[in-house]
Amino acid sequence: MKIFKLVLTLSVVCLISGLSLSYFYTRTKPVIIRNNSDREIKLKQEIIKDAIEFKKIDFVSLNYYVEESKNASGDVVGLLIKNRIKGYGGDLEYLVGITLDQEPKIINIKILSHRETPGLGAKVTTSDFLSQFVSRIATELYLKKDSKEGKIDSITGATITSRAITNSVREVMQNKELYDYIKSVQKKFESAVSVVEEKKVIKKVVPENTSDNISQ
Template identity: 30%
Template structure:
C-alpha cells in the first residue's frame, strides 16, 4: 500500500512540474506565435489586394456587430492606396473543411470584384485538401464578381461565378467557397 502511495506522489510531482514548465513555455512563446500569425495574415492581405499600400482594421459599429454575431468572420481590413483612398477590403473568414476549419482571406475591390483569395490556415489532407493553398487554385477566384454567389463545380467553370473544385477534395473546395461567399455577403451587406 505504501509503495502505491509513494508511486502516486512521485507521479503527481512529475506531472505538476511538467504542467508548470509547459505553462511557462506557452507564456514565453505566445507573443512570437501571435507575431508570426499576424505576419502571415499581412502577407495574405497584400496578396489578395495587391494595389493596397497599407491596411487598417475596419472598426464600424455594423462590422463589429457582424463579427460578434458570426464567429466565422475573423477580421475585416480595408485596403488603402498611397492617396489614402479605400480601394477594397481583405476579409478573413473560416469554414469547416475535411480536417477542421479552413481560414481564408478574400480580397474584394470597391468595384465589387474578388481580387484574390488566400488560404492562410488549415488542417486538410496533404496532397488533396492541402492543395487549396496552391497558387493555381487560389487564382481561380480572381476576377469573380462579388455580386453573385461563388459556386464550386466539379467540372470546368462555365460562367464567371463558377470555380472548379480541387480534384479529390470537394469538401475542402466547398469550405473555401463558403468562406469566400461569407466575405462576399459581408461586403455586399455592410461595406459596398
C-alpha cells in the same frame, strides 16, 4: 504506506513535467503569436497590393471581420474580409479582398489556417486553386461540376473543401449588408470625385474601354 510513495512519485513527475512545459510555453508563445500576425499582415498586403492601412468596419448582423484598406493617398482601394468556415477536417479561415465596383470582383484570396488532409485538402493553399478566384464576380463562383456558370475547378480528391470555400466566398459577396455598404462608399466616392472628373471625362473614356475589352 506504499500508496503514499506511489502518489508522491507520480505527483513529482507531473510537477516537473508541468514546470518544464510552462517554461517552453512562455518561451515559444511570443514567437508563435508574432509568426501568426506577421503572416496575416503579409497576406493582407499580398491580397491588396497598394494598401498600407487597414481599418476595421463594424457590421451589425455580419459574423465576419471586414476591413477597409486604404492606399498611400488615403483612397479606399478595396474591402478585406476574414471569414471562418467548416472545411473537411475542421475550421478553415480565409482572407478575401474585393473591389468596390458596381459588381464587386475578387482581388485575391488567401488561406489563413486550415485543418485539411495533407496532400489533398491541404492543396487549397496552392496558387493553382486560389488563382482561379482572381477577378471573378459572385455569380461565377460555383464549382464547374455544380453549375454551368461556375468557373472554379475543384481540387482532385478534395471536392468538399473546394465547394465549402467557393460557396462561402459567393455568400460573402452576395451579402446584402456588405453590398449596401459598398454602394454607400461608391456614392461618397462619386460625389467626391465628380467635381474633379468633369475635366477628365474625355481622357478617361479611352482607357476604360480598352480595359473592358481585355477583360472580355
